Amino acid sequence: MKEKAFDIITLENHQTKDIADNHINGNLTVIWRDWDDILPTSPKMIYITSVHSEEIKGPHVHELRTSYFVCIEGKVAFVIQDDEGHYHEIIGDSQNPTMIVVPNKIASAHINLHSKTSKILVLADIAWKPNDNEMKNIKFENYDWNKWKSEN
Numbered sequence: 001m002k003e004k005a006f007d008i009i010t011l012e013n014h015q016t017k018d019i020a021d022n023h024i025n026g027n028l029t030v031i032w033r034d035w036d037d038i039l040p041t042s043p044k045m046i047y048i049t050s051v052h053s054e055e056i057k058g059p060h061v062h063e064l065r066t067s068y069f070v071c072i073e074g075k076v077a078f079v080i081q082d083d084e085g086h087y088h089e090i091i092g093d094s095q096n097p098t099m100i101v102v103p104n105k106i107a108s109a110h111i112n113l114h115s116k117t118s119k120i121l122v123l124a125d126i127a128w129k130p131n132d133n134e135m136k137n138i139k140f141e142n143y144d145w146n147k148w149k150s151e152n
Contacts, residue, residue, distance in 0.1 A: 005082030006108075007101040008090060009038060011070070029097045031070055032123060038099075039068065045127035050119050051076060051112040056145065058109030060137045062102075065126040069100040069110070074118025077111040077148060078102075079140065087143055092120075107138055111148050 012030040017023065032039060051057050051074075059079070069078060071092035078090045078100045090100055091113070102108045112118045126134070 005106050006080045006088065006090075006103065009099040009101065011097040011099055013097055029070075031099070031121060032068075039123070039125075041125050043068070043123040043125065045122075045124040047122050047124075048072070048119055049110075049122055050117050051110055052117050053112055053115055054149070056109055056111050058137075059107050059140050060109075060135050061107040062104050062135050064104050064134050065124050065128075066101065066103045067108075068123040069102065070097060070121045072097075072119050072121045074112060074114035074116060076118050076120060077113055079109045079111065079143065081107040081140060081143075087140065107140070109140065111145075113148060 014028045014030075015024045016026045016028055018025045030036075032043060034042060049057070059081070069092065071094055073094050075091065075093040078092060080088045080090070080100075080102060082088065083106065090098075092098060092100060110120060128134075
């Protein structure tokens with residue numbers, strides 16, 4: 001991990017082509033390969049979470065787990081509070097794929113900036129178990145949540 005509270009990784013993106021006439025029919029974004037060394041350890045859990053339009057998930061902090069977030073549909077603002085109390089805002093969207101790395105003990109929230117439900121692919125270095133009490137809900141007391149209302 002780099003010497004900051006979080007990291008942003010630009011993901012590898014490739015156009016895909018039709019097998020009949022070779023026209024571009026979509027794209028492929030590499031999230032994780034076991035040989036890339038993008039992540040310090042192999043994921044132990046992979047899931048998709050959704051955030052409805054104009055909704056906020058979090059803020060919360062994972063005591064043990066490091067999470068890797070990729071917005072795969074829509075547009076999301078990731079708000080991260082570093083250990084000095086400073087807020088960082090990173091926009092993730094499906095058109096410009098990046099991976100947002102939030103280490104354990106660093107608080108974050110996700111705000112949907114899209115008019116429809118946004119989806120986030122999450123990789124985690126520790127798998128969630130019922131009643132593990134590893135996540136703590138917190139408040140960003142002095143954060144201006146209303147600034148995102150005009151984005152939709």
